[in-house]
Amino acid sequence: xxxxxxxxxxxxxxxxxxxxxxxxxxxxxxxxxxxxxxxxxxxxxxxxxxxxxxxxxxxxxxxxxxxxxxxxxxxxx
Numbered sequence: 001x002x003x004x005x006x007x008x009x010x011x012x013x014x015x016x017x018x019x020x021x022x023x024x025x026x027x028x029x030x031x032x033x034x035x036x037x038x039x040x041x042x043x044x045x046x047x048x049x050x051x052x053x054x055x056x057x058x059x060x061x062x063x064x065x066x067x068x069x070x071x072x073x074x075x076x077x
Contacts, residue, residue: 009075016070024069031062039068 015023025039028046030053037049050063 011073012076013071013073016072021070024067027066027068028063029066030057030060031064032060033057036066 022041025041026037026043026046027039028037028050030036030050035053037046037053040046040049046065054060
């Protein structure tokens with residue numbers, strides 16, 4: 001029989017604060033063919049991709065945004 005120790009711990013969570021990690025990324029996905037802009041630090045970059053995509057495929061006019069925020073969980077002392 002193995003033994004384990006279980007202890008209670010308190011956690012907190014907050015936005016990641018590493019300078020190389022953006023606060024949020026934006027990714028636009030075409031609702032017709034599901035092609036994506038890929039993660040962009042600035043929304044305008046994803047928006048410009050959508051304009052270009054619609055220009056190449058005039059019937060592709062529906063998009064969904066996939067926004068990601070980065071979080072870090074840490075033990076409270």
